[in-house]
Amino acid sequence: MGRTAIVTGGTRGLGKAIALALREAGHQVAANYLYDEEEAHAFQREHGxxxxxxxxxxxxxCCExxxxxxxxxxxxxxxxxxAGITADAMFHKMSEEQWWSVIQTNLGSMFAMTRPVIEGMRARGFGRIVNISSINARKGQAGQCNYAAAKAGIIGFTKSLALENAARNVTVNAVAPGYCDTPxxxxxxxxxxxxxxxxxxAGRMGASADIARTVVFLADEAAGFITGATFDVNGxxxxA
Incomplete structure (x- = not known):
């Protein structure tokens, strides 16, 4: 049964592959974006x-x-x-802006995007939330203290929100991709x-489709007994 699905950062990279895969699975997809309006509208024209x-x-x-x-x-x-950004620098050279921009976009968005939908999901007795983390949340990465901290925070957020909503048939899971063929x-x-x-x-970079297939599975009604998990898709x- 298809649902309305929002994919943030959904017009390029991993988000684009996820949006297309969800549409192929029968969902009505809304792809969010912020930058590159021309690219976003080209995506809309090409894929509908x-x-x-x-x-x-x-x-x-986000509420609006x-x-x-x-x-x-x-x-x-x-x-x-x-949706996520990077602003890499060794920590002893990292600016306050580099720190907070990544934290706000990559981790703050978990609250900003999930809070407007969670009450409706609970009331309707169905919801599938999939949060994209990273291999670097698991192992760390020099030059990415901001990014790794945000992506690791996503895993803690996922587990806690899963516990709060499991009884309402709202599952919350994370996917931690390895290095994939993204811009x-x-x-x-x-x-x-x-x-x-x-x-x-595995001898290769991941394909965006590798991540997208995992997300589609977790979004399916058949995945209703899986919650609070982090799926490492890194070859x-x-x-972990």
């Missing part, structure tokens, strides 16, 4: 998925955005908290990418 612009770190904007989606597409039954990863130097790939037992690079 509605796009909505708001800042996931802004609670008021969710209300608009629900008015146009129906009650939200699936939320994928995918964020592609921006790395070729020698760095080669070294990373050499350290992945064996790090085993």
């Amino acid at each position: 998925i509605a796009v909505y612009r708001w800042d996931v770190s802004d609670f008021a904007a 955005g969710v209300a608009r989606v629900e008015a146009e597409l129906g009650p939200v039954g699936v939320l994928v908290n995918n 964020m990863v592609a921006a790395m130097r070729p020698d760095v990418l080669a070294a990373i790939t050499a350290g992945i037992p 064996g690079q790090y085993l």
Whole structure:
């Protein structure tokens, strides 16, 4: 049974793959974005998925955005908290702006996006929330204290929210991707990418579809007995 699904950061990278996979699974998808309006509308024209612009770190904007989606597409039954940014620097050189921008967007958005949908999910007796964490939440990463802290916070948020809502048939799970074929990863130097790939037992970078398939499974009604879990999708690079 298809539901209305919101995917934050849903017009590019992992979010784009997730939005397309959810649509293929029969969901009515709303893809949120903030930057690159031209790219977002090209995505909408090509794939027929509605796009909505708001800042996931802004609670008021999220409330307004969710209300608009629900008015146009129906009650939200699936939320994928995918939007995220990086602002890498060694901690002793990290600015306050680099710290807080990543914390607010990557972790603050968990509250800002989930709070407007959780009461409706509880009242209707169904909800699927999937939060995108990271391999670096598990193992840490030099130059990413801000990013790793935010992504690790997502795992704690996921477990706690899962406990609060399990009895209402609202599941909350996390996916911790390894290095995948996204624009964020592609921006790395070729020698760095080669070294990373050499350290992945599966012998390759992840594909966006690898992550998307996991999210689609967790969003399904059949996954109703899985909650509070973190799925490591990293080709064996790090085993938690």
